[in-house]
Amino acid sequence: MEKRLFIGFRYCTWVWLSMMILTLATRLAGNTGLSGLSLSLTVLGIALIKGHLIGDYFMGLRRLRGFWRWPVTLWLTIPGGLVATAFILAAQS
Amino acid sequence: MTTIALSTDTELRYPPGDLVIWIFILAELGVFALLFAAYAFTRLQHVEMFNHFQHTLNQDAALINTLALITSSYFVVRAVAAIRENYARVCTYWLLAAMAMGMLFLVIKSLEFIHHYSLGVTLHSNTFYMFYLFLTFFHFMHVIMGMIILAAVAIKAACGGYTATEYTGVETGASYWHMVDLVWLILFPLVYVMR
Numbered sequence: 001m002e003k004r005l006f007i008g009f010r011y012c013t014w015v016w017l018s019m020m021i022l023t024l025a026t027r028l029a030g031n032t033g034l035s036g037l038s039l040s041l042t043v044l045g046i047a048l049i050k051g052h053l054i055g056d057y058f059m060g061l062r063r064l065r066g067f068w069r070w071p072v073t074l075w076l077t078i079p080g081g082l083v084a085t086a087f088i089l090a091a092q093s
Numbered sequence: 094m095t096t097i098a099l100s101t102d103t104e105l106r107y108p109p110g111d112l113v114i115w116i117f118i119l120a121e122l123g124v125f126a127l128l129f130a131a132y133a134f135t136r137l138q139h140v141e142m143f144n145h146f147q148h149t150l151n152q153d154a155a156l157i158n159t160l161a162l163i164t165s166s167y168f169v170v171r172a173v174a175a176i177r178e179n180y181a182r183v184c185t186y187w188l189l190a191a192m193a194m195g196m197l198f199l200v201i202k203s204l205e206f207i208h209h210y211s212l213g214v215t216l217h218s219n220t221f222y223m224f225y226l227f228l229t230f231f232h233f234m235h236v237i238m239g240m241i242i243l244a245a246v247a248i249k250a251a252c253g254g255y256t257a258t259e260y261t262g263v264e265t266g267a268s269y270w271h272m273v274d275l276v277w278l279i280l281f282p283l284v285y286v287m288r
Contacts (some may be wrong), residue, residue, distance in 0.1 A: 009174040012170045012171075012174075017165065018166035020160060023159045023160055026159075026281070027152060027153075027286075030286045039286070040287040043282040046282070047281070050163075052165065052272055054274060054275045055275065057170075058167070059268060061270045062151065064107070065106060066106050068106070071119055071122070072122075075119075075123075078126065079125075079146075079279070082129075083129055083133040083283060083287075084128040086130070086134045089137055090136060
């Protein structure tokens with residue numbers, strides 16, 4: 001009964017592979033001809049997705065209810081939003 | 094049956110490991126969040142300077158470091174899965190593998206620091222380097238702390254200190270290590286790639 005709640009490592013293997021590919025995509029994005037803001041928001045979005053994968057699957061927060069389900073999500077959303085705002089303002093100035 | 098339901102409910106309410114480490118993790122994440130926001134809004138006033146000096150950073154080294162930390166986090170997941178099956182020795186091996194990835198990160202990051210230091214780059218060089226060195230060195234210290242924690246957990250696991258019914262220490266160490274990985278996942282694009 002208890003083991004059923006755990007997120008299996010085989011599932012985490014796919015998550016790990018996905019994050020490796022997303023990381024390589026981030027590096028490749030740095031080499032493309034994307035403009036500054038497009039590049040910044042793309043790689044920030046990729047980073048936030050990877051952060052969610054770490055929180056949900058590696059930290060195991062996906063199976064939680066209540067308060068502890070949300071701190072990592074909020075941590076990614078609030079600073080991520082602030083960073084995105086700062087980069088958008090920089091692009092407009 | 095009622096007992097199982099209650100224990101299941103408890104599993105779902107609290108994160109893995111000791112709750113104290115999670116309070117510590119939230120505090121650490123809060124500090125890094127402030128630093129990330131400070132970096133982004135300070136850059137707003139020095140866009141050209143930040144973009145110029147960002148090109149002096151080694152993105153390939155940062156890429157390898159990112160892959161190393163993600164892989165080490167995955168190895169820690171495998172260590173937790175192993176101890177849940179009561180495979181203490183396998184758990185130890187996975188933890189050692191995770192530490193090897195952590196050591197790779199430390200070596201590459203140290204080489205980067207040495208390279209910058211040899212070029213005369215310090216915290217006082219300019220605002221970009223101040224943020225770069227402070228953020229990455231602060232994170233570097235957290236990696237060292239994580240390595241110490243993983244080593245302590247690995248030694249205890251090797252000595253039979255954890256079983257399939259008592260492995261809170263493994264989950265506690267794992268949670269801290271995942272936090273170190275999580276922070277780097279944002280730090281890497283922010284400092285090395287976004288411009």
